[in-house]
Amino acid sequence: MTRPIIGRVVPERWRTTGATAPGQRTVGEPGTARIAVDLLGGDQAPAVVVDGALRACRADPSLHLTLVGPADAADAVLAALKPGDRRRITTAITPTDTISGAVAAVAQGRADALVSAGDTRATVLAAARELGRWPGIRRPALTAVLPTVAGRVVLLDVGSSVDPDEETLAWHARLGAAYAAVVYQVPAPRVGLLTIGTEPGKGDRLRRALPNLLVDLPLPGGARYAGLVEGGDIVLGRAADVVVTDGFTGNVLLKGLETAYALTRPPSPDKTPPPRAALLLGVSGTVVVCHGAAAGPDLAAGIALAADLHRRASVAAIADLLRYSEVSHD
Structure with a gap:
């Protein structure tokens, strides 16, 4: 099994509606999936990402989202949800570099997986740097x-x-x-x-x-x-x-x-x-990338995919099958 990686902290301002306190590593309840969502990822962001996050949250009552991005985009999700559902939302107020913020949430244990429709190269580089690559993998x-x-x-x-x-x-x-x-x-x-x-x-x-x-x-x-x-x-x-x-x-x-x-x-x-x-x-974490032109249903499907992969421990199982036991930050 791959070991968890503690990544570098990126500057961000955390607001929580009852979830994790800033800097605290937690493990979700059985059956839950905590997904960090890059609110500024995509050609039509943040509108389509907000739409996708709302669709995913309404479809899966065991889903918990960490919304990484500007306050107004995160507030649009909270305002559209019922009060009971808002408790499943944590926001990381990050005006820029939201991809790094989402990766850091996984690296620091505040999320189980991340979803982004942002720049592919930036996502791959941030994930490789903060989560670590499996030995032998130069290019995930x-x-x-x-x-x-x-x-x-x-x-x-x-x-x-x-x-x-x-x-x-x-x-x-x-x-x-x-x-x-x-x-x-x-x-x-x-x-x-x-x-x-x-x-x-x-x-x-x-x-x-x-x-x-x-x-x-x-x-x-x-x-x-x-x-x-x-x-x-x-x-x-x-x-x-x-x-x-x-x-x-x-x-x-x-x-x-x-x-x-x-x-x-x-x-x-x-x-x-x-x-x-x-x-x-090829990285030690569950990272799902959507098209830059993704629509709301596509983002929702990407979030659902990330949640399913986490719940099934798919990345760890793949690593086990490939006989990996550690990761590299080279």
Whole structure:
């Protein structure tokens, strides 16, 4: 299991409606989930974040939110809630650098997870610095789940490492396999490498070099390397359960498919499509990143995802599967 990390304190002014006192590390009641929400994250923040926080709070009576941002945005959430629900809200009044404030809430034990639709690079850097990276992980991976004809596929990276090397993508293959095995209970996940064709030697230098490494790479959860996959294979979902690519290509693919599905409908037979949010894997904490263009329902789904991952201790279980026991702040 990963050990908790005490992060550096960022300047902020805490107001509480009955929750944690400033600087006090606590553990939530069984079944509760304490989620730090970056109120200024997103293109339409804080309005859409306020909307998402209200939706999430009303849908989950065991949810406790720490709202990190300016006082007026936090007050908009409190004013819209019933008096009984307001006791589940803590505010951290931070006019700027709200991402660092949200990360610090997790690092200092005041929250169990965080959600932000803010700048991806700033979120990744703050999480890596304050929460610590798992050994061997130089670049954490943003991990998303897409609906497919066959069910769903885990896609990583979708925006964290835009120019990775072979070692980074090899680690991402491990992370994706562990994620599929732990969160979705996929037996022996099939891991594919995204490229422009399934014939050997297709793709750029990185894609030509990586298959030789992935073939012999030990993967967690009984996973195995399934070979090269194309974009169409992701929609069908029959060739691989996990698809590895660089963050540039993954982000373009993710946004393109999500927009197409929004205009038509997701191909998944599941009644509930996966949330439009990504988990940052490779840091010692639960960090969920939403699109900058996320709407209120997307933010609510991201908060619900963070709460579910915390309640199931998913990040710790993934770390256990990968046999990690400590984190690095290098």
